[in-house]
Amino acid sequence: MGILEGKNVLVTGVTMNTSIAYSVARIAAEQGATVIVSNFGRAMSLSNRVIQKLEPVPPLIELDVTDDDHLAALPDKIREHVDHLDGVVHSIAYANPETAFADGFLTTPWSDVSQALQVSAYSLATLTTACKPLFGDSASVVGLDFDNSVSWPVYGWMGVSKSTLQSVSRYLARYLGADGVRVNLVAAGPLDTLAKRAIPGGEQFNQVWDERAPLGWDSKDYDSAAKAVVALLSDWFPRTTGEIVHVDGGMHSTGA
Known part of the structure; x- marks a missing residue:
């Protein structure tokens, strides 16, 4: 029996087989879960194609x-x-690659900032609230994060969005704990996903991790982060909520 045997899990944002969400969906099913995936708009055709590889x-x-x-x-x-x-997996983020990243931080219009915050952070609250009528005595919500306790080059308003996501998760943990709902984040290091490729200059992250992550880093190892998500979805963390689990080779713990 797997650690998610008998559980039903919604995994959002499954677009490519190089997404963490895809690995989450695959491993969750291997661990016994009934998985439902979601996407929207033009990405639906990509999702439909890639999920045919799942069993x-x-x-x-x-x-x-x-x-x-x-x-x-x-x-x-x-x-x-x-x-x-x-369980619910929040794997959703977006910021306008032409205005919100790189050196455009000081000139990004509010319309693009508000879009980044709504899609990447506020949606954790709205998605969880929408799913709440489906929860029983307990449930686990897990979001995908990139640790933004410091500023990063080129990350711009997505960094601010991730900081907001972290705060949203803590407040959801506060307000939903009495209902048996755990809310946690997995902060992965830089992986070669579709989202990362959309960041101008995003390859700079790989160099930093290669030089400084104590455990080393493989930018194509999607499964390590996915396994952390699946573990948090399971019953093995029954009293853990409002937490950020780092799957970044230890990079968050190192100094200069």
């Missing part, structure tokens, strides 16, 4: 976390496949 092929539902109608309809969409949820 079993999970249901794919459309979910735009910035669309109130999508969020309101989410419980009914989930109930078409399972009667409840035990």
